[in-house]
Amino acid sequence: MASMVERPQKSGAITFQVKWRQDGQWETEKFGGEDPDEGRAQAEQFKRLVEAHGNRWPHGWVPGQGFVEAPAVPGDVPLVDYGLRYVRRLNGVDPRTKDDYERDVRMHFAKIVHTDVRGREVPATICNLIQEDVDDWVRYMHAGERDPEDPEKWLRPKADPKSIRNRHGLLYCVVQAAIDATPQLRTKNCCTKTQLPRADDHIKEEMTFLERDEYLRIAEEIKDPDARLLADWLVGTGMRWGEATALQVQDLALNADIPTANVQRAWKRAPRGSKTSFYLGPPKTKKGRRMVALTPTQVAVLRRVTAGQPPGAYVFRTPTGRYWRHGNFYNRKWVPAVEAAIEKGLPKRPRMHDLRHTHVAWLIGKRIPLPAIQARLGHESIQTTVDRYGHLVRELDAEIITALEDVMSAPAPVSHLTRVV
Structure with missing residues (x-):
């Protein structure tokens, strides 16, 4: 956990220091100014950000400067536009599958937003997309979206785990295409560490087997x-x-x-x-x-x-x-x-x-x-x-149990170190 310490200065001003341990070392950041209340509020907000990031520097924060926006990447385009461009250039895919991919890009990629370093939601582009944005999107699909005016109705129903995996797989390929592009638009695939819902995340078996x-x-x-x-x-x-x-x-x-x-x-x-x-x-x-x-x-x-x-x-x-x-x-x-x-x-x-x-x-x-x-x-x-x-595959259970029983119940071999008298 991070801590916040109030430190009076000789000049009479008051600074607020946020302190935490990261990778075994102490890290600190100071806040202050003419208005002590504003400095305290900034320090408390930063402390919460550090804790939300697992006691690490928040993404995009530069020590002593605060959040610094990354410069725009030449060639950056909206994520949906880049996704459609990728799908339309696919070879070896039948036309109906391409139609389905385009539908997924329009319907589901359009729900992906990028949260910038100040916590503002802005349209996702192929270059500003980060892992946290992908994680938020997966959670959104898994939870669904209810109608705020009628909680019994859904604006978007929950997606099943298989559909989420398929859409995420398409996004992975789109982002990878930006990495492989010339000139290169990205250096890292932000989909590689996504924790996806389990494919068997349900009580009822999806498949029915008949006797x-x-x-x-x-x-x-x-x-x-x-x-x-x-x-x-x-x-x-x-x-x-x-x-x-x-x-x-x-x-x-x-x-x-x-x-x-x-x-x-x-x-x-x-x-x-x-x-x-x-x-x-x-x-x-x-x-x-x-x-x-x-x-x-x-x-x-x-x-x-x-x-x-x-x-x-x-x-x-x-x-x-x-x-x-x-x-x-x-x-x-x-x-x-x-x-x-x-x-x-x-x-x-x-x-x-x-x-x-x-x-x-x-x-x-x-x-x-x-x-x-x-x-x-x-x-x-x-x-x-x-x-x-x-x-x-349960039919060999009896043979497996018999084999293990034979091995486990067999007498232990006499050690070659045992002295024979």
Whole structure:
């Protein structure tokens, strides 16, 4: 804690000294003037600043001078403008993703403000942004903003931890671009030390895993055989919706020694304002291009539904012969089936994407290694697989306990220093 000492001078004036220990050494700063009350107030305010900074010199404070504004950096621009410029220059990103990035910059970067050395909030620029500003922004997103006129309503609802991490990751890249720019606009990335909310900062599990009988209770409520076929495929292969519904007859190798489905395309959301809502593009990740091994039952079903179809025909089709649209399947097939199953006692309310999670849970239950699951799902990194599903790997607990018991209960070896008489 800092302390403040009043020191009368021979001239009759009074100075106020703020004193504290920083890194094992005493630091001091003096305040005074013609008005003792003003000097005392300045000293008390500075003391609070020192304590707020963890008993360290406040950021931007120059001993003996006070707060000194940093000179303007040539080329500095508002943060939102620089963020938009960065996003628009990205290569290898599909148009809809760019649209989403631009929306995040406009909606969320616009809420970032810079608090200057005097405690005033000013517009954030790519050069004046500091770590404290980023921390304030993250706290704002995590807490949300209530309507001051109606506390029961939200002006901006709380953001979930995953969304906060995604937005922060985009900000990190934008700031790093300013560091790598020519001429260089920054020398340090102010996002590197941000404490982000935990991805599992919630009570309810985000993913729902279905037991086999639970899935069957839902599947039995899907009366449309074409829709039931697609649901069985999603849970039986772990494919993403956009991958499964983009599968074509030419992607199937049903006569191979190990029959497979070749995932090489997926439905993508078109940019806003386009004439179409979706278009065919590459899978979500590079490793999303993969061969998915099929069971004999799946092969038999595929032979039946693809018989006589041309190579470019979609494997899974609506009763009218068109490819399935997510909203159509979700609203007319999936939701009614889940609601009907819940009315009959199903204790869970799974999303369609939970069929992919359920597929993984079933594989882990049969002791399939996580690297093999990573390849089957098309995860770019094994870390993604471990982070999402590692907590399900419980099947080896008995073997682990037995191994530890054998080691811990074995008699201690005789030391080679023991004298034999």
